[in-house]
Amino acid sequence: MTNPSIGPSSQVRETDAIGADAHVQPRGGRAAPGRFERPGPFEFIAYVAALAFFIVSLSGTEWSFIAFIEGIPNLVTFLSEAFPPSLKRAEQVSWALLETFQMAFVGTVMGVILSLPLAILAARTLTPSRWIQGGARSIIALARTVPDLVWALIFVIMVGLGPFAGTLAIMVDTIGFCARFFAEAMEEIDQGPQEALTALGARKSGTVFSAVLPAAMPSFINTSLFALEKSTRSSVILGLVGAGGIGIELKVSMDMFEYAEAATIILSIFLLVLLVERVSSHLRRKIM
Amino acid sequence: MNLTAQLDVKLGGGAMASPSNASRIQDLSISSLTKSYDGQAPVLRDISFEIHRGEAVALVGANGTGKSTLMRCCLRLIEPDAGGVKILGADITGLSRKALRDVRAQAGFIFQRHNLVPRFSALSNVVHGAQAWSRGPRTWHQALASKAVREEAMYCLDLVGLADFAKRRVDQLSGGQSQRVAIARALMQRPRIMLADEPVASLDPKAGEEVMELFVRLIKSQGLTLFYSSHHLEHAIGYSDRILGLRGGVVALDGESNSQNVNSLRGLYD
Ligand SMILES: Nc1ncnc2c1ncn2[C@@H]1O[C@H](COP(=O)(O)OP(=O)(O)OP(=O)(O)O)[C@@H](O)[C@H]1O
Numbered sequence: 001m002t003n004p005s006i007g008p009s010s011q012v013r014e015t016d017a018i019g020a021d022a023h024v025q026p027r028g029g030r031a032a033p034g035r036f037e038r039p040g041p042f043e044f045i046a047y048v049a050a051l052a053f054f055i056v057s058l059s060g061t062e063w064s065f066i067a068f069i070e071g072i073p074n075l076v077t078f079l080s081e082a083f084p085p086s087l088k089r090a091e092q093v094s095w096a097l098l099e100t101f102q103m104a105f106v107g108t109v110m111g112v113i114l115s116l117p118l119a120i121l122a123a124r125t126l127t128p129s130r131w132i133q134g135g136a137r138s139i140i141a142l143a144r145t146v147p148d149l150v151w152a153l154i155f156v157i158m159v160g161l162g163p164f165a166g167t168l169a170i171m172v173d174t175i176g177f178c179a180r181f182f183a184e185a186m187e188e189i190d191q192g193p194q195e196a197l198t199a200l201g202a203r204k205s206g207t208v209f210s211a212v213l214p215a216a217m218p219s220f221i222n223t224s225l226f227a228l229e230k231s232t233r234s235s236v237i238l239g240l241v242g243a244g245g246i247g248i249e250l251k252v253s254m255d256m257f258e259y260a261e262a263a264t265i266i267l268s269i270f271l272l273v274l275l276v277e278r279v280s281s282h283l284r285r286k287i288m
Numbered sequence: 289m290n291l292t293a294q295l296d297v298k299l300g301g302g303a304m305a306s307p308s309n310a311s312r313i314q315d316l317s318i319s320s321l322t323k324s325y326d327g328q329a330p331v332l333r334d335i336s337f338e339i340h341r342g343e344a345v346a347l348v349g350a351n352g353t354g355k356s357t358l359m360r361c362c363l364r365l366i367e368p369d370a371g372g373v374k375i376l377g378a379d380i381t382g383l384s385r386k387a388l389r390d391v392r393a394q395a396g397f398i399f400q401r402h403n404l405v406p407r408f409s410a411l412s413n414v415v416h417g418a419q420a421w422s423r424g425p426r427t428w429h430q431a432l433a434s435k436a437v438r439e440e441a442m443y444c445l446d447l448v449g450l451a452d453f454a455k456r457r458v459d460q461l462s463g464g465q466s467q468r469v470a471i472a473r474a475l476m477q478r479p480r481i482m483l484a485d486e487p488v489a490s491l492d493p494k495a496g497e498e499v500m501e502l503f504v505r506l507i508k509s510q511g512l513t514l515f516y517s518s519h520h521l522e523h524a525i526g527y528s529d530r531i532l533g534l535r536g537g538v539v540a541l542d543g544e545s546n547s548q549n550v551n552s553l554r555g556l557y558d
């Protein structure tokens with residue numbers, strides 16, 4: 001090299017050279033273990049069974065690329081009739097949309113409120129007894145595993161058609177979601193402040209309200225906002241079983257082949273869900 | 289100041305009995321205490337000792353010899369396997385939950401980590417100390433507390449030099465400041481005895497020295513009995529009247545602090 005000046009470029013070259021050398025130079029080592037583990041006989045059978053079931057299920061679901069391709073013209077017809085969306089029933093749709101969000105909002109708030117005591121009973125670190133913990137966990141599991149549409153059907157039987165049934169369904173769905181995460185959040189927080197309060201003779205209620213809930217609060221808010229997003233999405237479809245909200249409007253438009261009206265409804269649902277998600281993620285970023 | 293005088297009486301600082309009289313009263317009495325953690329060899333075997341009113345006793349011993357276990361057993365934060373624990377005249381081994389709470393209320397406990405509620409202010413954390421003698425939601429947060437409780441909490445914060453930080457969230461305080469808030473919370477209990485498990489072990493040497501000095505001065509000025517553990521041998525000797533040394537699950541040393549020096553304690557760590 002003729003240029004003796006140490007500029008940035010020559011430095012880079014030198015570093016590169018050293019780096020390259022280090023890679024070229026062979027270094028002693030030990031034989032590495034094989035890259036993949038050979039599956040055991042049971043594992044192998046499980047893989048084969050899963051694959052076989054998948055193939056059977058393809059026919060079970062009448063999976064067909066041909067039907068899909070052949071259906072494209074129908075989609076085109078739908079889209080061409082749907083656009084431009086019709087604003088004929090804009091006012092009615094707006095009210096239904098508001099009702100939908102009210103169902104989601106009230107159902108979520110009620111669900112969150114009921115989740116708190118249930119979560120305290122279900123949390124390993126706070127429950128008064130194993131039996132109560134087991135009971136609380138079962139209730140939460142029931143609320144979670146039964147789909148919201150099924151809850152809606154049950155509540156329609158109980159309180160009749162309309163948004164109240166849907167709101168109750170969302171409340172129960174929220175309990176299944178929130179109570180579980182609330183309990184986990186309370187189990188995961190630092191136990192130190194709780195021990196300190198126990199040591200100074202505080203009662204259980206004092207410990208919960210002055211140490212546990214404040215520490216778990218950011219996680220509670222986060223979970224509740226997620227629940228609101230989830231509830232907004234489910235409130236849209238609960239109308240299909242007559243439990244209130246915009247879903248019934250959509251179904252009627254579709255059944256009457258009023259695709260331009262349906263398009264308005266679908267777009268407004270899209271905007272509502274998007275708006276709720278945006279606001280909620282903004283709030284979540286703020287509390288974190 | 290009227291409030292100060294009033295509190296001094298509550299805290300037991302105003303009316304101190306003469307030391308010769310006081311030394312007869314046992315504030316903490318441990319007899320044949322045994323503790324093992326599920327199935328393992330016992331950590332504490334047959335520990336017995338007494339601590340008298342107004343005394344300051346330091347507990348030393350190597351890592352894992354059971355200092356924290358012993359201190360927690362004193363308030364049944366850990367359940368002992370066998371033996372007796374008498375604190376402030378009450379045998380706590382067989383107490384009901386309610387009676388146990390009443391005993392714990394009279395004993396301050398400082399942990400190695402400050403164990404404050406992170407999202408709350410210093411003032412709220414000190415107000416929590418009032419749960420030792422006041423029930424209900426009004427001691428859950430400073431905003432709910434009565435005027436008297438808030439003022440007493442401010443007084444306790446003032447004692448540890450943090451009155452200006454009352455509204456500061458404790459997760460924005462330094463380690464030394466946090467530990468001082470924890471001390472204020474313990475003083476808010478109006479305790480009669482103070483237990484401290486390595487109270488300054490998480491602090492740097494300078495802050496550790498300052499906090500230890502402040503802590504012991506407050507304890508002494510209020511005539512409280514003090515039982516603390518420390519790995520800092522100068523702290524163990526310098527701030528106590530008596531030293532207990534744990535080794536192999538038994539009390540291997542029990543002597544006046546002024547007859548000890550750092551070298552005589554080193555044997556506990558071999
Ligand atoms: N919750 C627990 N479960 C099982 N073993 C434990 C538990 N807590 C402590 N131990 C064990 O008991 C022994 C004593 O622990 P302890 O914390 O009381 O010691 P220590 O003297 O306070 O130690 P250090 O100086 O490190 O604070 C250790 O061997 C530890 O591993």
Ligand SMILES: [Mg+2]
Pocket residue numbers: 355356357485486
């Ligand atoms: Mg310890």
